[in-house]
Amino acid sequence: MQLVTDKIKGIEQDAVSDNRHGYVVGVDVGGTNLRMALADMTGTPLIKWSTSTVDLRGPDAVIGLIVDGVKNLLKQAGVEAEALRSIAVGVPGVTNTEDGVVIATSYLMGWRNVPLKALLETELQVPTAVDNDVNLAAIGENWAGAAQGERDFVFLAIGTGIGAGIVLNGCPYRGSGWAAGEIGYMLLPGTADGPGKSHEPGALESMIGGEGIRGQWRTTWSVDKTLLPKELTATEIFVHAQRGEALAQTILRGSATMLAHAIYNISLVLNCALFVLGGSVGAHPALRDAVQNVVDQWHIRGRIRLVRSALGTEAQLLGAIRTALDTANAYAASATVVIRG
Amino acid sequence: MQLVTDKIKGIEQDAVSDNRHGYVVGVDVGGTNLRMALADMTGTPLIKWSTSTVDLRGPDAVIGLIVDGVKNLLKQAGVEAEALRSIAVGVPGVTNTEDGVVIATSYLMGWRNVPLKALLETELQVPTAVDNDVNLAAIGENWAGAAQGERDFVFLAIGTGIGAGIVLNGCPYRGSGWAAGEIGYMLLPGTADGPGKSHEPGALESMIGGEGIRGQWRTTWSVDKTLLPKELTATEIFVHAQRGEALAQTILRGSATMLAHAIYNISLVLNCALFVLGGSVGAHPALRDAVQNVVDQWHIRGRIRLVRSALGTEAQLLGAIRTALDTANAYAASATVVIRG
Numbered sequence: 001m002q003l004v005t006d007k008i009k010g011i012e013q014d015a016v017s018d019n020r021h022g023y024v025v026g027v028d029v030g031g032t033n034l035r036m037a038l039a040d041m042t043g044t045p046l047i048k049w050s051t052s053t054v055d056l057r058g059p060d061a062v063i064g065l066i067v068d069g070v071k072n073l074l075k076q077a078g079v080e081a082e083a084l085r086s087i088a089v090g091v092p093g094v095t096n097t098e099d100g101v102v103i104a105t106s107y108l109m110g111w112r113n114v115p116l117k118a119l120l121e122t123e124l125q126v127p128t129a130v131d132n133d134v135n136l137a138a139i140g141e142n143w144a145g146a147a148q149g150e151r152d153f154v155f156l157a158i159g160t161g162i163g164a165g166i167v168l169n170g171c172p173y174r175g176s177g178w179a180a181g182e183i184g185y186m187l188l189p190g191t192a193d194g195p196g197k198s199h200e201p202g203a204l205e206s207m208i209g210g211e212g213i214r215g216q217w218r219t220t221w222s223v224d225k226t227l228l229p230k231e232l233t234a235t236e237i238f239v240h241a242q243r244g245e246a247l248a249q250t251i252l253r254g255s256a257t258m259l260a261h262a263i264y265n266i267s268l269v270l271n272c273a274l275f276v277l278g279g280s281v282g283a284h285p286a287l288r289d290a291v292q293n294v295v296d297q298w299h300i301r302g303r304i305r306l307v308r309s310a311l312g313t314e315a316q317l318l319g320a321i322r323t324a325l326d327t328a329n330a331y332a333a334s335a336t337v338v339i340r341g
Numbered sequence: 342m343q344l345v346t347d348k349i350k351g352i353e354q355d356a357v358s359d360n361r362h363g364y365v366v367g368v369d370v371g372g373t374n375l376r377m378a379l380a381d382m383t384g385t386p387l388i389k390w391s392t393s394t395v396d397l398r399g400p401d402a403v404i405g406l407i408v409d410g411v412k413n414l415l416k417q418a419g420v421e422a423e424a425l426r427s428i429a430v431g432v433p434g435v436t437n438t439e440d441g442v443v444i445a446t447s448y449l450m451g452w453r454n455v456p457l458k459a460l461l462e463t464e465l466q467v468p469t470a471v472d473n474d475v476n477l478a479a480i481g482e483n484w485a486g487a488a489q490g491e492r493d494f495v496f497l498a499i500g501t502g503i504g505a506g507i508v509l510n511g512c513p514y515r516g517s518g519w520a521a522g523e524i525g526y527m528l529l530p531g532t533a534d535g536p537g538k539s540h541e542p543g544a545l546e547s548m549i550g551g552e553g554i555r556g557q558w559r560t561t562w563s564v565d566k567t568l569l570p571k572e573l574t575a576t577e578i579f580v581h582a583q584r585g586e587a588l589a590q591t592i593l594r595g596s597a598t599m600l601a602h603a604i605y606n607i608s609l610v611l612n613c614a615l616f617v618l619g620g621s622v623g624a625h626p627a628l629r630d631a632v633q634n635v636v637d638q639w640h641i642r643g644r645i646r647l648v649r650s651a652l653g654t655e656a657q658l659l660g661a662i663r664t665a666l667d668t669a670n671a672y673a674a675s676a677t678v679v680i681r682g
Binding site (some may be wrong): 151152164166168173174175176177178179180181182183185186187188189190191192193194195196197198257261264265266268269270271272273297298299300 | 492493505507509514515516517518519520521522523524526527528529530531532533534535536537538539598602605606607609610611612613614638639640641
């Protein structure tokens with residue numbers, strides 16, 4: 001944060017320590033979209049902005065998009081750049097939140113050791129936080145969603161990939177190598193019986209991630225078994241299962257059983273009861289109900305509580321806003337101390 | 342600790358706050374043996390005592406044994422009862438270390454909500470700590486064994502049952518319900534595909550706990566396949582595998598593969614690299630080597646480090662001594678504050 005600290009010397013004390021009239025920006029970098037929101041210091045989102053990231057995934061290009069987006073948001077809201085207190089960015093990868101370095105993103109993006117915090121602070125001259133997007137979603141659900149006030153829970157993000165955001169004692173647990181919760185690689189009854197290569201989807205996500213469920217449908221599909229088309233998305237399959245279509249129900253039940261096994265294993269390690277199901281595939285109500293059916297058949301009374309994400313696709317963005325607020329407040333506190341000292 | 346605090350009023354200040362010349366006792370309550378050691382305030386064990394717990398597993402009987410054992414140890418060492426600063430007791434079950442209550446022990450012992458700390462403090466009139474035995478083994482290895490100075494690691498105890506003692510950021514992680522690390526129930530490729538009943542061995546331990554490995558040997562065994570007898574213990578099978586016996590090698594390899602899967606899953610959740618293999622079955626060198634062989638074939642460079650327990654069957658006892666020292670020091674500090682206040 002050196003560059004920001006250098007700049008701050010030229011600003012009056014009131015502007016630094018008075019955060020009430022400032023703004024923050026939360027950013028969610030995804031494999032297909034980059035989304036961001038400007039919020040006031042209560043965390044209320046005022047305006048949003050999004051753009052495609054398809055074919056545009058290198059760090060420089062993404063940083064360019066973020067900088068453009070922030071300027072756009074400020075302009076649209078009629079807010080001076082000086083009123084921006086902080087930004088927080090969620091990325092789909094292993095992230096060192098202390099140094100603000102994205103260590104690695106998934107096989108889709110392929111970033112390695114990108115000092116995203118430093119690069120963005122140079123460009124935007126505001127305190128910046130970066131974090132894994134699933135951890136931000138967990139923070140969002142903890143702040144304003146399905147896990148409000150919970151001290152221990154696991155947020156499961158199931159989309160193309162599968163990851164877990166773990167909150168223990170009220171804090172995100174990130175692991176000594178910043179890679180806790182990488183459960184898309186979990187080995188279970190019915191998965192591969194060993195980890196695959198690092199640039200390939202994990203054993204669990206290749207079965208019940210969005211593409212995995214599509215693939216299961218495609219390989220199980222035949223004209224004798226169903227009137228439905230061979231190409232369906234995971235959520236389309238879930239909708240047909242809800243309507244009673246037999247083959248779709250088989251696929252849903254199989255996916256739910258495997259997810260229940262993963263949840264059970266995580267609960268054994270962490271002794272955590274609450275699981276929030278999120279992500280484009282994971283947040284579907286049919287999946288929660290089907291997993292609940294599996295768990296209800298087990299003799300593990302009270303051990304697992306399942307709820308759907310309350311924030312849906314907004315979870316990461318709200319977690320980013322919450323983190324930006326924390327970053328702004330921590331920075332204001334430290335700046336106040338420096339000036340008073 | 343109320344009773345002890347009441348008693349302490351009658352003791353001189355020096356005796357309370359001067360821990361240098363005191364002693365502590367560590368106790369390990371097992372399904373077949375109860376073992377204990379008297380140690381000085383550097384943690385050096387001076388004398389040990391053990392007795393059978395076969396057919397003697399109710400809380401009252403076990404408390405009786407502990408009280409007798411402590412008196413025996415003090416007498417043998419020629420130490421006055423007043424010089425005993427604290428005891429710490431490890432039990433094979435889910436334990437609330439804050440309240441000192443054993444919530445549940447395994448299907449072998451069947452304790453439910455036993456206030457062991459309060460009962461022992463009433464009997465012995467010294468500050469008492471209780472903890473799960475596998476957590477104590479992890480504390481022992483962290484203090485004086487294979488994980489000295491490590492901030493994050495998992496101790497795997499494989500005997501009749503299987504459990505994990507998890508250390509995160511230098512502290513045992515026990516979970517919100519005191520049951521973290523109950524990995525004997527983990528579901529993996531090749532195990533049952535759901536949790537069994539609560540009084541039955543878990544899916545993983547029924548395969549690769551001591552009895553599970555025996556059972557696998559027994560069902561695979563035939564006179565055509567091996568010259569070895571049908572009844573062998575897990576460690577006997579491991580020894581024959583080391584000597585090159587083909588069927589024993591098959592059983593060892595299968596057990597090692599399943600254990601490698603469990604370790605990998607735990608590493609995914611916690612992002613923890615170091616695993617210490619302990620317990621009567623787990624500490625066998627043949628098992629560590631065979632698990633290492635499995636892991637070496639995976640593309641997960643540096644993700645998992647395997648070491649054998651350095652303390653062997655002493656791990657729990659040394660962890661109990663370490664915990665007793667911490668308990669004595671914490672108590673002396675609080676007593677000093679009270680008296681000075």
